[in-house]
Amino acid sequence: MRHEAFWMPYTPNRAFKAAPRLLARAEGVRCWTPEGREVLDGVSGLWCVGAGHRHPRIVAAMKRQLDTLDCASNFQVGHPGAFELAERIAAVAPPGLDRVFLVNSGSEACDTAVKIALAFWRAQGQGQRTLLVGRERGFHGVGFGGISVGGMTANRRAFGAAMLRADHLRSTWDPATQAFVRGQPAAGADMADELERLVALHDASNIAAVFVEPVAGSTGVLVPPLGYLQRLRELCTRHGILLVFDEVITGFGRLGAMFGAQALGVVPDMILFAKTVSNGAAPLGGVIVRRQIHDALMHGPPHLAELMHGYTCSGHPLACAAGLAMLDVLAEEDLLGRVRALAPHFERTVHELASTPGVVSVRNLGLAAGIELAPSPAGTGQRGAAAQAAAFDLGVLTRAPGDTLVLAPPFVSTPAEIEQMAERLRAAIVQTHTEHPEGSP
Numbered sequence: 001m002r003h004e005a006f007w008m009p010y011t012p013n014r015a016f017k018a019a020p021r022l023l024a025r026a027e028g029v030r031c032w033t034p035e036g037r038e039v040l041d042g043v044s045g046l047w048c049v050g051a052g053h054r055h056p057r058i059v060a061a062m063k064r065q066l067d068t069l070d071c072a073s074n075f076q077v078g079h080p081g082a083f084e085l086a087e088r089i090a091a092v093a094p095p096g097l098d099r100v101f102l103v104n105s106g107s108e109a110c111d112t113a114v115k116i117a118l119a120f121w122r123a124q125g126q127g128q129r130t131l132l133v134g135r136e137r138g139f140h141g142v143g144f145g146g147i148s149v150g151g152m153t154a155n156r157r158a159f160g161a162a163m164l165r166a167d168h169l170r171s172t173w174d175p176a177t178q179a180f181v182r183g184q185p186a187a188g189a190d191m192a193d194e195l196e197r198l199v200a201l202h203d204a205s206n207i208a209a210v211f212v213e214p215v216a217g218s219t220g221v222l223v224p225p226l227g228y229l230q231r232l233r234e235l236c237t238r239h240g241i242l243l244v245f246d247e248v249i250t251g252f253g254r255l256g257a258m259f260g261a262q263a264l265g266v267v268p269d270m271i272l273f274a275k276t277v278s279n280g281a282a283p284l285g286g287v288i289v290r291r292q293i294h295d296a297l298m299h300g301p302p303h304l305a306e307l308m309h310g311y312t313c314s315g316h317p318l319a320c321a322a323g324l325a326m327l328d329v330l331a332e333e334d335l336l337g338r339v340r341a342l343a344p345h346f347e348r349t350v351h352e353l354a355s356t357p358g359v360v361s362v363r364n365l366g367l368a369a370g371i372e373l374a375p376s377p378a379g380t381g382q383r384g385a386a387a388q389a390a391a392f393d394l395g396v397l398t399r400a401p402g403d404t405l406v407l408a409p410p411f412v413s414t415p416a417e418i419e420q421m422a423e424r425l426r427a428a429i430v431q432t433h434t435e436h437p438e439g440s441p
C-alpha cells in the first residue's frame with residue numbers, strides 16, 4: 001500500500017511513513033494490525049471508545065439508521081434523532097444546562113462556545129467583553145478560537161497572527177509537589193486566584209469567558225488540585241465571567257460520572273463534549289449551554305436564525321444514532337459505576353510504574369493517567385515518541401504528548417487487561433531507557 005498521499009493529522013509524517021503503524025480491525029479493548037498482531041487499546045481510540053470497540057448495540061443502531069435515513073441537514077428542517085439526542089444529553093447534564101448545540105468534533109465545539117460567549121455578551125449590551133481566558137497547557141482543539149484560548153505553544157506558534165485576543169492562567173501542574181500524587185493534589189486551590197490578577201490587568205468588563213478542561217488531558221493528564229475548580233467558579237461568578245468546561249475528554253464517563261462537572265462538583269455555564277458521546281463510532285460533539293445564555297440569544301426577526309452558526313453535519317443522523325445508543329449502553333451496562341469500581345485498581349497499577357527507570361511522574365484521575373519520562377537532552381518529546389513506538393510493537397496503544405505516556409483505557413477493561421496494558425507499557429519504557437539511557441540523546 002502506498003502512504004504518500006495521505007497528509008496525516010498530528011503525525012510526524014516523514015517518520016511515520018518510514019515505519020508505518022497500522023490497525024486493521026478492533027473489538028472490545030483490542031485492536032489488530034493488518035498482520036493479525038494484537039494491540040491492547042490503552043487510549044480508547046483517542047479517548048473515545050469507553051464502551052469498547054464495535055459495541056454490538058451501537059453498531060446495530062447505526063446500521064438501522066443507515067437503512068432508514070442516511071443524510072438530513074438540521075438547517076430549517078430537522079430529524080427526530082437530533083431532537084431526541086439533545087433532550088437526553090440535557091437530561092444527564094448538570095441542572096441549569098439544558099440547551100444543546102450539536103457539532104462534529106471537539107474543535108468545532110470549542111469554536112462554537114467562543115461564538116456563543118461573544119454573541120451572548122453582545123446581546124447583553126456588553127459587546128466589549130471579547131477577551132478569552134484559557135490556561136497554559138490547555139487544549140481546546142485546533143480551530144482559531146480553540147488555539148487562541150488554548151495554551152499549547154506548538155499549536156499556536158505557526159498561526160500567531162490569526163489569533164483572537166486571549167490571556168492565560170498558569171497550568172495547575174507543579175512538579176515539585178505533584179510528581180507522584182494519586183488523584184487530586186491536596187494543595188494548590190489558590191492557583192485559581194491568578195484569575196484575580198488577570199481581572200486586575202484587563203478588567204472583568206472586558207473578559208468574555210474562562211475556558212478550562214476539568215482535567216487537562218492532551219498535555220499529559222494534569223489533575224486539578226482539590227478546590228481549584230470551585231475557586232475558579234466563585235471568581236467567575238463574582239466577576240460576571242462565563243465559565244466553560246471543555247469536557248471533550250472527561251465527558252460521558254471517564255471520571256466515573258457523566259461529566260467532570262458532576263465528578264468534581266462544579267457547575268460551569270457551558271460544557272463542551274465530543275469523543276465518548278458516540279463511542280467514537282461517528283464524528284459527534286456539542287456544547288451544552290445554560291438556559292439563560294440560550295434564551296438571551298432568542299431574539300431578533302423571527303424569520304432569521306438567532307445564531308448565524310452551524311455545520312452541514314451538525315446533528316447528522318448517523319452520529320445521533322451512535323450517540324443515542326451510547327447513552328443506552330452507558331445506562332444499561334452501568335459504565336459509570338464500572339469506571340468508579342475500576343479506578344482504584346487502575347490507580348494502584350499505574351503508580352507501580354513509578355519505579356520504572358526514567359519515570360519522573362505518575363498522575364491519575366478516573367480512568368486517565370499520565371506517566372512522564374525524563375526528557376532526552378536531545379529534545380523534549382524524543383523519549384516519549386520512542387516509547388510510544390516501542391509500546392505499539394509490544395502490544396499496547398498509548399499516546400505521547402511530549403514525554404508523557406497516556407493510559408486511558410476503555411471503561412469495559414477488566415482489571416487483568418489494565419495490568420497487561422501497564423506491563424507492556426513498562427516493557428516499552430525499559431526498552432526506551434536502555435536504548436537511550438540518562439544523559440544520552
Ligand SMILES: Cc1ncc(COP(=O)(O)O)c(C=O)c1O
Pocket residue numbers: 104105106107108110139140141142213217218246247248249274275
Ligand atoms: C479537551 C479537548 N478539547 C478539544 C479537543 C479537540 O477535539 P477534536 O479533535 O475532536 O476536534 C480535544 C481533542 O483531543 C480535547 O482533548
